[in-house]
Amino acid sequence: xxxxxxxxxxxxxxxxxxxxxxxxxxxEKDIGTAAVGAIAENPKNxxxxxxxxxxxxxxxxxxxxxxxLLMGNM
Amino acid sequence: xxxxxxxxRILIVGSKDKLRETIDILYDLALVHPLDFSEEEGLAxxxxxxxxxxxxxxxxxxxxxxxxxEIEETNFGPQxxxxxVESNLSSTIDYLNAEVTGIVETKNLTQQRLAALENDRxxxxxxxxxxxxxxxxxxxxxxxxxxxxxxxDPEPALRAAVKGFEIFKSxxxxxxxxxxxxxxxxxxxxxxxxxxxxxxAVPKGKGNTEQSLKSIETEEVEVKxxxxxxxxxxxxxxxxxxxxxxxxxxxxxxxxxxxxxxLRIATTKNAFAIDAFVPTKQVxxxxxxxxxxxxxxxxxxxxxxxxxxxxxxxxxxxxxxxDVGLETPVKMGEKKPISLFNGFTELISxxxxxxxxPTNVIAITFPLFFGLMVGDVxxxxxxxxLGYLGLKKCTTDDWKTISTMLFFGGIWxxxxxxxxxxxxxxxxxxxxxxxxxxxxxxxxxxxxxIGIGNIEAPLGIYNKLNDVNQLLYLTAWIGxxxxxxxxxxxxxxxxxxxxxxxxxxxxxxxxLVLLGMAILLPVIVVNLxxxxxxxxxxxxxxxxxxxxxxxxxxxxxxxxxxxxxxxxGLLSNILSYTRLxxxxxxxxxxxxxxxxxALEMLAPMGGLGVVFGIVVFVVGQLTVLMLAIISxxxxxxxxxxxxxxxxxxxxxxxxxxxxxVVRKYTSER
Numbered sequence: 001x002x003x004x005x006x007x008x009x010x011x012x013x014x015x016x017x018x019x020x021x022x023x024x025x026x027x028e029k030d031i032g033t034a035a036v037g038a039i040a041e042n043p044k045n046x047x048x049x050x051x052x053x054x055x056x057x058x059x060x061x062x063x064x065x066x067x068x069l070l071m072g073n074m
Numbered sequence: 075x076x077x078x079x080x081x082x083r084i085l086i087v088g089s090k091d092k093l094r095e096t097i098d099i100l101y102d103l104a105l106v107h108p109l110d111f112s113e114e115e116g117l118a119x120x121x122x123x124x125x126x127x128x129x130x131x132x133x134x135x136x137x138x139x140x141x142x143x144e145i146e147e148t149n150f151g152p153q154x155x156x157x158x159v160e161s162n163l164s165s166t167i168d169y170l171n172a173e174v175t176g177i178v179e180t181k182n183l184t185q186q187r188l189a190a191l192e193n194d195r196x197x198x199x200x201x202x203x204x205x206x207x208x209x210x211x212x213x214x215x216x217x218x219x220x221x222x223x224x225x226x227d228p229e230p231a232l233r234a235a236v237k238g239f240e241i242f243k244s245x246x247x248x249x250x251x252x253x254x255x256x257x258x259x260x261x262x263x264x265x266x267x268x269x270x271x272x273x274x275a276v277p278k279g280k281g282n283t284e285q286s287l288k289s290i291e292t293e294e295v296e297v298k299x300x301x302x303x304x305x306x307x308x309x310x311x312x313x314x315x316x317x318x319x320x321x322x323x324x325x326x327x328x329x330x331x332x333x334x335x336x337l338r339i340a341t342t343k344n345a346f347a348i349d350a351f352v353p354t355k356q357v358x359x360x361x362x363x364x365x366x367x368x369x370x371x372x373x374x375x376x377x378x379x380x381x382x383x384x385x386x387x388x389x390x391x392x393x394x395x396x397d398v399g400l401e402t403p404v405k406m407g408e409k410k411p412i413s414l415f416n417g418f419t420e421l422i423s424x425x426x427x428x429x430x431x432p433t434n435v436i437a438i439t440f441p442l443f444f445g446l447m448v449g450d451v452x453x454x455x456x457x458x459x460l461g462y463l464g465l466k467k468c469t470t471d472d473w474k475t476i477s478t479m480l481f482f483g484g485i486w487x488x489x490x491x492x493x494x495x496x497x498x499x500x501x502x503x504x505x506x507x508x509x510x511x512x513x514x515x516x517x518x519x520x521x522x523x524i525g526i527g528n529i530e531a532p533l534g535i536y537n538k539l540n541d542v543n544q545l546l547y548l549t550a551w552i553g554x555x556x557x558x559x560x561x562x563x564x565x566x567x568x569x570x571x572x573x574x575x576x577x578x579x580x581x582x583x584x585x586l587v588l589l590g591m592a593i594l595l596p597v598i599v600v601n602l603x604x605x606x607x608x609x610x611x612x613x614x615x616x617x618x619x620x621x622x623x624x625x626x627x628x629x630x631x632x633x634x635x636x637x638x639x640x641x642x643g644l645l646s647n648i649l650s651y652t653r654l655x656x657x658x659x660x661x662x663x664x665x666x667x668x669x670x671x672a673l674e675m676l677a678p679m680g681g682l683g684v685v686f687g688i689v690v691f692v693v694g695q696l697t698v699l700m701l702a703i704i705s706x707x708x709x710x711x712x713x714x715x716x717x718x719x720x721x722x723x724x725x726x727x728x729x730x731x732x733x734x735v736v737r738k739y740t741s742e743r
Contacts, residue, residue, distance in 0.1 A: 061653050
């Protein structure tokens with residue numbers, strides 16, 4: 001039987017990764033739209049678009065790290 | 075070479091009657107990158123050779139023929155000797171022009187006729203079930219005729235709306251022809267529209283509808299045959315003359331390019347001057363070749379061996395001679411295997427002349443990161459095989475680049491998979507906990523280490539799913555070392571541009587900050603459970619804080635107060651490298667889920683369960699494989715583009731593009 005405290009920690013970890021994933025998705029949505037437009041206009045923009053596109057991805061990595069740290073403290 | 079190859083700026087001056095010969099020599103050398111000349115006082119851009127206009131006209135005709143005959147470029151083809159191309163050029167073009175024009179015209183006419191017939195047939199088809207001749211639908215003075223489709227039977231509505239009318243309906247009542255007196259036309263139309271009437275025009279013509287339809291069908295067969303004939307003739311012409319046409323196109327394109335080359339250089343009434351860049355090592359070769367072919371009748375001069383320094387002219391209008399890095403052409407490395415990674419650098423931009431070619435770094439650390447993220451013997455060997463095939467068979471640069479990633483990334487995946495993670499297809503060799511392993515699956519006890527010579531090499535130090543925290547810690551260290559590399563490369567770049575002092579002011583502060591963070595990292599990790607346990611008087615805490623403060627002070631002096639804002643950025647850069655562990659873990663989790671469904675839930679059921687188990691296993695492994703390529707590839711290269719390149723790379727250089735002739739369909743002999 002898992003105690004209540006561990007359950008709350010697990011929920012916290014879930015929230016950390018879930019919300020940060022949502023945030024990264026929202027941020028990437030707009031960049032992605034613009035990036036696809038730029039690439040359609042000139043395929044040479046692919047590299048630069050990709051760099052801009054993946055910047056918000058770090059948010060979800062932070063969420064993941066926090067989630068693992070929380071789980072480690074259970 | 076870690077820096078782009080040294081370039082020299084040369085000047086070739088000669089009299090105009092030698093220009094053509096000079097151009098041919100330069101094209102054959104394939105070493106000279108010309109600088110386009112913009113007009114100045116006393117000098118004008120040259121005029122193209124007279125042969126240009128003739129060749130252009132022929133090329134125009136040839137391109138029209140290519141379009142008519144639907145000839146497309148391919149990567150391979152027979153090579154035709156230039157002599158043969160030259161002697162047959164005019165006759166081929168004239169002959170084909172005469173042949174093709176007629177055939178293409180026939181083809182277009184038959185296509186038009188076919189479209190017209192199809193249109194008529196479409197219009198006539200609904201009339202076929204109404205027993206009226208076509209001419210009866212039109213030509214009345216006092217009658218209005220409505221023909222079209224309806225959704226419901228309009229007869230009751232018509233009866234209520236108009237006094238006299240005649241209606242013909244198709245068998246299934248969806249098409250009607252209504253005749254009414256012209257003065258009642260408006261009412262009739264209203265009644266029709268209420269029943270979903272949509273007008274269909276009646277084509278011009280005479281006689282029975284069904285007969286007309288039949289004659290249209292017969293004509294269609296004939297026209298289609300004529301069209302097929304024309305297409306046959308075209309494909310025969312295409313097959314017969316394809317190689318010659320492509321060869322002539324290539325030959326003429328080269329002719330035009332050479333004949334128009336004077337437009338890129340400076341000329342006077344009787345002389346020309348070519349301003350160009352040549353790799354410093356090759357200058358002598360260019361000069362010797364010119365001397366051998368032209369004798370003494372030209373002037374050759376090395377204006378400068380381009381320095382990589384950017385000088386600041388104080389007080390002058392040009393404050394910063396930044397164009398050193400921009401206009402000097404950059405020759406990307408050609409030494410394999412590093413040059414295979416050129417595509418990754420080009421994706422961002424060509425390096426500048428005075429900075430380190432980042433391909434050298436990508437070639438080493440990118441496959442390493444890719445391997446760490448995949449970390450699996452099974453996938454690794456598949457990647458090696460795919461990459462090897464790709465490198466052998468693929469012809470486009472894009473696919474070559476992807477194959478390079480798979481091949482070298484696959485090698486590291488296999489190595490890490492074997493020794494660091496001890497894992498194949500998402501399953502560990504030997505058990506760590508209660509999970510399924512190759513040992514339990516095969517019923518053989520696999521060793522947890524292997525002896526290579528005197529060294530006992532472990533088969534699996536970390537388990538991806540159990541040792542996540544250790545992996546996160548490890549990857550943070552990888553990040554720190556990678557960023558150190560970035561800062562040192564950045565210092566080197568600035569040192570060759572502006573000198574050591576600038577380099578230290580701009581980058582050394584950050585090196586100290588990073589060093590501070592690195593020393594602080596273990597302290598934080600140890601005290602993660604209770605962050606209040608950190609003793610600030612402790613040396614392990616005091617030293618890094620001093621380092622960070624001093625480093626920030628240097629950075630603020632060098633770059634201004636705003637550099638404080640970059641401090642959290644550096645921290646997030648380090649954390650960003652933990653994705654190396656995160657992606658490995660998520661991939662392992664996914665593979666584990668598929669393996670559990672296939673091997674622990676389906677396979678033991680026996681019979682059909684085994685079949686489903688195999689299907690789930692194969693599909694699941696393929697999914698993980700594809701995701702591994704996409705996520706490991708994109709995240710691996712992203713760590714270079716975003717985290718690493720920010721520390722040292724500027725880019726935006728000009729690619730070295732020497733005058734040369736590339737022949738695909740013709741040969742010199």
